[in-house]
Amino acid sequence: MLIVRPIEERDYPALYDIAVESGVGFTSLPVNEALLKQKIERAQEAFKAQITHPGNESYLFVLEDTDTGEVLGTSGIEASVGMNDAFYHYHLGKVVHASRELGIHNTVEILTFCNDYTGVSELCSLFLREKARKGLTGRLLSKFRFLFMAEHDQRFSNTVIAEMRGVSDEQGKSPFWEWLEAHFFSMDFPTADYLTGIGKKVFIAELMPKYPIYVNLLSKEAQACIGQVHEKTKPALRLLEQEGFRCRGYVDIFDAGPTVEADIHNLTTVQxxxxxxxxxxxxxxxxxxxxxxxxxxxxxxxxxxxxxxxxxxxxxxxxxxxxxxxxxxxxxxxxxxxxxxxxxxxx
Structure with a gap:
């Protein structure tokens, strides 16, 4: 039988294996022993805490096969993001360059650096091992969180988001990041992704362009992947969209994958x-x-x-x-x- 339960110290070896298996771009589970053990400790503290309003709690669950004791996946919730560390996004908007006298009207898309999602809850760390991807297992590992959040709503924000993994290849190369790397960072995507995963985010504020980026100035490859998801992430995105999650124009600052949002109590499962x-x-x-x-x-x-x-x-x-x-x-x-x-x- 498959059950979801809070993570425990004994789950560390399985969590490490999952971090390795998840690969580049899965920022919330860095391949780092100290940080993974810290994640387990934070989760245990969150589950034991008496909560009246959302704070810096981090809930991490595992999917266990009770017949074998094997851990087959993980799933997490951050109660309130951006309260201790800055939580960055790009917002995709538009500006108009027009001249009535010349009869010229051009609409241009721009990416604006922002912290608009500070304080909301976040779905994170969802990973199901390859051999378990069948039947209703993926739905169990994703959807149980909606019921948990609704049942214990004092622990979470009304708004919940999910950052979807953006486009990158098997070597971890992201077309969007390659453009940023060439012009601002001089650092490859796996390195930037790892530093973010271990909490060293100050380089983002130091090196990220401070002014809006005109999308038409990006490479064609970078433009094409804005708001698109990794091939392996498409099933997870479809499931969230069926629940009522929608992208409001916010994308990841590294790979330009979409961030989707919803109100907890408006989700289909909760309704x-x-x-x-x-x-x-x-x-x-x-x-x-x-x-x-x-x-x-x-x-x-x-x-x-x-x-x-x-x-x-x-x-x-x-x-x-x-x-x-x-x-x-x-x-x-x-x-x-x-x-x-x-x-x-x-x-």
Whole structure:
């Protein structure tokens, strides 16, 4: 059975392997032992903390196969970004150069350096290992966060964003960064990405151009990748767009990948979610009478999430019939409150 739970110290070897496997451009998991262990410590502190409003908490979860004990993926949430370290973006806008007398009217796109998303919550560190990318696993690893944030909304901002990985090749070369590198940074993309991942961001403010960049001055290759995602990121972007996330013109300062945003309580999963009490059931189910539900318990440090098959004819608003083995995995008993939403298979 696959469950999502808070990360623990024993998960460090798996987290390191995931950091290596995720490759260049996955900034939130740098291949650095001290920083990865620090991420685990910060997460453990966040799960234990009593919170009345979002602060510098960082929540990191793992996907575990309970049959083997193997960690197959990670998923995270930053409660409030940019409060300690500056949180940079480019915003894609327009300026008009016009002369009525000459009958000339030119609209030009520009990139403006900004900190507009300071204080919002961020989805991050989502990575599912190659061998686990099947069925509903990816949906579980992404969507459970929406229920967790809605259930514990005092811990998060109303606005949540996700930075999507931009275009780069297998060697980590980004067309957008190559233009910036040539004119301002003299530093390759993997190095800049790594420095950001380990928290050394001061070089950005020191070297980044201070004035808006005219997009038509960039190389054709750099222009083409603005707002585009890495090939491996397209499924994650589609899933978020189905939830209601939209790009408002903000892109990453390194690879120009889009940042998408939404209001937590307007997300499709949250809109369709409901609270019920647990009713442990031993009823056998057939495929045509079964539906999948994404279910979380209402705990923080003892948080658990999984996809539960239930018999739809027994489903009521007040009670959710859960097979005993799934109740054990969720660490709930008869009468306990749970939060759940539909989790249909991809069409």
């Amino acid at each position: 369709n979610a409901q609270h019920s009490s647990v009713k442990i059931s031993n009823t056998e189910m057939t495929a045509d009478s079964m539906e999948n539900r994404l279910v979380i318990n209402n705990k923080v440090s003892g948080f658990r999430a999984c996809i539960v098959p239930i018999q739809n004819s027994l489903h009521t608003f007040d009670e959710l019939p859960i097979p005993a083995e799934y109740a054990d995995a969720l660490q709930v008993e008869n009468g306990d409150s749970i939060y759940h939403a539909p989790c249909p298979k991809r069409r």
